[in-house]
Amino acid sequence: MGGVAVGVGALGRPPGGGEAGGRMKPARWPADRPEEGRLLHVEPRARRYRDTRVADLPSLLRAGDLLVVNDAATLPASLVGRTESGERIELRLLSREPDGTWTGVLFGAGDWRRRTEDRPPPPVLAVGAGLVVGGLKALVVAVLPPSPRLLRVAFDATGAALWSGLYRSGRPVQYAYLEAPLSLWHVQTAYGARPWSVEAPSAGLPLTWSVLLTLRKQGVRLASLTHAAGLSSTGDAALDAALPWPERSDIPAATVEAVLHTRASGGRVVAVGTTVVRALEGRAARHGGWLVAGEEVTDLLLGPGFVPRLVHGLFTGVHEPGSRHHALLQAFAPLPLLQEVAAHAEARGYLGHEFGDSCLLLDA
Structure with a gap:
């Protein structure tokens, strides 16, 4: 048991990201039990x-x-691919919008093994730019504040074809403190x-x-x-x-x-x-x-x-x-x-x- 005392630290994520260092050790893999x-x-x-x-x-x-x-x-919300000019990117889906488009965050080259804050910046894309992520094509339909990395995209597939493409091409979002790739x-x-x-x-x-x-x-x-x-x-x-x-x-x-x-x-x-x-x-x-x-x-x-x-x-x-x-x-x-x-x-x-x-x- 413990009473009231001024200690150090607090329970929570670090400000500005989920991977910055802290004294509490992260669990590096799902527990068997x-x-x-x-x-x-x-x-x-x-x-x-x-x-x-x-x-x-x-x-x-x-x-x-x-x-x-x-x-x-x-969802398998991490989609790795390229811009239409060939630059390597990762699109992490954020939300599905009522009109069928998706909001997502663009990352530069690399994958989950490198901390998010250490990833290189992605290319700056304008409305109308195209992406190929997995087996899906997407078009940028809006660039949203507060960052040019926050995009609204429209995929070229809809319905069952879109969901099939997402589950075939996507991976779970994960971070660098984990020891191996996650399965869905x-x-x-x-x-x-x-x-x-x-x-x-x-x-x-x-x-x-x-x-x-x-x-x-x-x-x-x-x-x-x-x-x-x-x-x-x-x-x-x-x-x-x-x-x-x-x-x-x-x-x-x-x-x-x-x-x-x-x-x-x-x-x-x-x-x-x-x-x-x-x-x-x-x-x-x-x-x-x-x-x-x-x-x-x-x-x-x-x-x-x-x-x-x-x-x-x-x-x-x-x-x-x-x-x-x-x-x-x-x-x-x-x-x-x-x-x-x-x-x-x-x-x-x-x-x-x-x-x-x-x-x-x-x-x-």
């Missing part, structure tokens, strides 16, 4: 914490609680459904069906929504300062009913990942405190001073100190406690990033 990963349970009001395992999560929740997951499956199945949660996310909604990766079924047996309700998790790092200071970008989510009526029922009956709503918090709280903020079903886009930014209306707790990853993600966590716990928790996690060898250990911010 993710439910055996470490889970740091933090009780913000009591200002204490303890070391447990993900497999212990059912003992930390109680009958009548609701666990809400993001069931977005992860490495970045899927157990319950992934529609392919909306360009990076994995990674908080849910340790939640195996064994853990989820144990939760159900103990009376914890499960609900889902679909939220399009975006990129965590581009290596471009202007783009990274704007993260996270607005993201779309689809909240089913059954999930709205489950959240309202849980709160009315005295249970706790626990979000798996900040994407779930953004989806639920962003929807409520947009509708005067009411949770409304359906598909919308949220630009909600979590951080110090934000008071959740619907969500009581957060199951999330443990990331290296120094941080944008740390600011998100301050919606659930005060800075001094997060600093002490981070120092404890570093000292105990917790692993960070998407395949790393977990943290539960939830009062008993």
